[in-house]
Amino acid sequence: MDAFPVPPAPAVPQPPKLLESLRQRIRVLHYSIRTEQAYVDWARRFILFHGKRHPRELGAPDVTAFLTHLAVERNVSASTQNQAKAAILFLYKEVLQQDLPWLDEVVSARKPRRLPVVLTQREVRELLLHLQGTQWLVSSLLYGTGMRILEALRLRVKDVEFERRELIVREGKGNKDRVTVLPENLIAPLREQMERARMLHRKDLDAGLGAVWLPDALAVKYANAATAWGWQYVFPSAVRSVDPRSGVERRHHMLEQSVQKAVALAARRAGIDKPCTPHVLRHSFATHLLQAGYDIRTVQELLGHKDVSTTMIYTHVLNKGGRGVLSPLDAL
Known part of the structure; x- marks a missing residue:
């Protein structure tokens, strides 16, 4: 007598990849599409800068090294540097759900106070x-x-x-x-x-x-x-x-x-x-x-x-x- 066929095991849903999880969290919090694009791009750059290592393996020195690279080698403005920092910290806090006691060690760039250009x-x-x-x-x-x-x-x-x-x-x-x-x-x-x-x-x-x-x-x-x-x-x-x-x-x-x-x-x-x-x-x-x-x-x-x-x-x-x-x- 033939045995009943064993049904295949149900497919286990794979967890979304890191950047996709980042996108989902941004949308849950109703951030704008521009913020989503900027944060995902900065997270991708941060990961590539550190040789595609997972952010869980990185810490304050790695974040500081990336921001220093932006300021010294890429010569970005203070506002751009701070946007990159905000994106990375969002990734750690909202997506990876990590308590980061070392956050205070990551210094924000000081934005210079400029007078606005005004036309007559x-x-x-x-x-x-x-x-x-x-x-x-x-x-x-x-x-x-x-x-x-x-x-x-x-x-x-x-x-x-x-x-x-x-x-x-x-x-x-x-x-x-x-x-x-x-x-x-x-x-x-x-x-x-x-x-x-x-x-x-x-x-x-x-x-x-x-x-x-x-x-x-x-x-x-x-x-x-x-x-x-x-x-x-x-x-x-x-x-x-x-x-x-x-x-x-x-x-x-x-x-x-x-x-x-x-x-x-x-x-x-x-x-x-x-x-x-x-x-x-x-x-x-x-x-x-x-x-x-x-x-x-x-x-x-x-x-x-x-x-x-x-x-x-x-x-x-x-x-x-x-x-x-x-x-x-x-x-x-």
Whole structure:
């Protein structure tokens, strides 16, 4: 009599690899896709730097050696070095679940305090004159509202208040919301941009798409929100792309690199010799408001600064010349 066949043993699920575990933990904690990409990249570099040894086998001297390599041989900035440290410590604390009594031994790089680059009002005018179309509108918003570039590009239709002349910045730096001013001169161009965005949205809906990315599982909570007009980006991308996390094809907002390149090119054409990036327009917004006599607390709220001391850095240009001092050479 033949014996009954023995069923194969069930496959034992393999634990996820280290970097995949890192990705999963970052997503559980709702970190941004940019933070995920940066942390995974730094963890990979750290492992490769130490000959692919597992981080469990490494300690404080190894972390310090990697950070020293970045500072001395790679000559990275203090902020980059500190980002690498944050990524490695996240790996140990959140993924490997290790108590690290040696954490205090890993010293953070000291960030130098730099004065921001600020354009004069004439330079801002010249810069904007050399921009056109959507790039002009985004750059004008940065100068007219004090928003950061990603805050402007992530602006959604529902957060534009034409009647109240204000914009609501959602999930800004530090995951904070705030309200800023909507310049009167940008109302008509912004309405035209939103109409172009509406046409793109209708085109996506006709193609069976049109669902935008929503934060914190709102797409599950509100089934129709992702395709609703109010949740669409004011500055949608010209092409659709695949979400790197979900694999869903959708239309994201414009890429910040396109604005950065346009501003740099416009600055060269305008003959502006200062380093000019979109963030310089935010610096100029704050400085020009203070020069116009607005209270520093008001400017702090518009910028979304947690501490007024951060806003006070813009007071360096309020007096003519170096701190308003008359040089003795001019008295000769």
